[in-house]
Amino acid sequence: xxxxxxxxxxxxxxxxxxxxxxxxxxxxxxxxxxxxxxxxxxxxxxxxxxxxxxxxxxxxxxxxxxxxxxxxxxxxxxxxxxxxxxxxxxxxxxxxxxxxxxxxxxxxxxxxxxxxx
Amino acid sequence: xxxxxxxxxxxxxxxxxxxxxxxxxxxxxxxxxxxxxxxxxxxxxxxxxxxxxxxxxxxxxxxxxxxxxxxxxxxxxxxxxxxxxxxxxxxxxxxxxxxxxxxxxxxxx
Numbered sequence: 001x002x003x004x005x006x007x008x009x010x011x012x013x014x015x016x017x018x019x020x021x022x023x024x025x026x027x028x029x030x031x032x033x034x035x036x037x038x039x040x041x042x043x044x045x046x047x048x049x050x051x052x053x054x055x056x057x058x059x060x061x062x063x064x065x066x067x068x069x070x071x072x073x074x075x076x077x078x079x080x081x082x083x084x085x086x087x088x089x090x091x092x093x094x095x096x097x098x099x100x101x102x103x104x105x106x107x108x109x110x111x112x113x114x115x116x117x
Numbered sequence: 118x119x120x121x122x123x124x125x126x127x128x129x130x131x132x133x134x135x136x137x138x139x140x141x142x143x144x145x146x147x148x149x150x151x152x153x154x155x156x157x158x159x160x161x162x163x164x165x166x167x168x169x170x171x172x173x174x175x176x177x178x179x180x181x182x183x184x185x186x187x188x189x190x191x192x193x194x195x196x197x198x199x200x201x202x203x204x205x206x207x208x209x210x211x212x213x214x215x216x217x218x219x220x221x222x223x224x225x226x
Contacts, residue, residue: 031212042204042216043161050212090160094212103149103208108160 003027004109006091012115013081021076021112023091032074033106034066035090043090049074050096081116088113120144121207123217131225134195138220140205141187149208150188152179154201155219161204165190195224 004025013019023032030051035043047066048056054066063085065077074091092106122141130136142150149168153161165172167188171180178191192199205217 042218045213048211048213056211056213088158096212104212105151105163105166105206105208106212106214107163110160113158 004091004093004107006089006109006112008112009110010113010115012117013078014117015081015083017081018077018079020078021089021091021114023074023076023109024072025093025107025109026072027093027107028071028095029093029107030071030096031094031106032068033092033094034064034074034076035092035108036085037088037090037111047076078114081114083116086114086116119218120215121205121217123203123205123220125218125220127221127223129223129225130195132195132197134224135191135193136195136222137189137191138203138205138222139187139189140217140220142207143186144207145183145186150179150181151206151208151214152177152188152190153204153206155204156201164203192222195222197224197226200224 007022032049034046037043045058046060049068052068063080067075088111090111091109094106095104120143151166152164154164155161165179167179167181176193180189200223202219202221204219207215
């Protein structure tokens with residue numbers, strides 16, 4: 001069982017809809033991430049939050065809008081998506097390396113499978 | 118050259134076989150690596166961390182060769198449940214990861 005929880009598991013939306021993906025972790029991790037993964041490809045990083053502040057945006061289109069309300073929650077707001085945005089969206093979290101001695105792996109949620117009609 | 122490169126496979130092996138994957142990386146300053154496994158339509162799950170001298174966990178052994186800039190994953194006594202895609206991942210400064218393209222393993226009865 002994953003310790004990073006994502007909802008919903010599946011989402012089908014039209015190109016004019018607005019929806020949000022949610023991610024929650026209670027491991028005390030202060031770094032959280034959004035990834036996009038297409039079939040037979042590795043995950044692609046979208047956003048990184050460190051201590052609830054956006055630290056990295058990998059040139060993601062503005063139709064994706066992340067939000068970190070607190071240290072346990074991470075949202076991804078979706079608006080006016082395109083068919084090519086259909087993918088598995090993965091949330092991950094990790095400890096901040098500065099807080100521990102060794103470089104820290106990321107722990108992934110089981111993802112939201114998004115289909116854009 | 119990709120930063121982290123893997124043979125995509127698939128590697129088709131019989132149950133009980135020993136199989137090894139290599140992963141090459143281009144940044145000689147890289148310090149830490151991880152192996153993740155990903156089942157079809159599931160999330161990546163951490164399999165092993167790989168530090169300077171490598172490590173072993175049951176049937177799985179990971180090695181790091183800094184001189185040749187590759188890491189390896191050895192799986193002994195393969196099980197059907199080992200069938201998955203194995204992702205070689207490099208840790209970067211700023212808590213970021215660079216993923217290889219993955220190696221697909223199929224273990225057959």
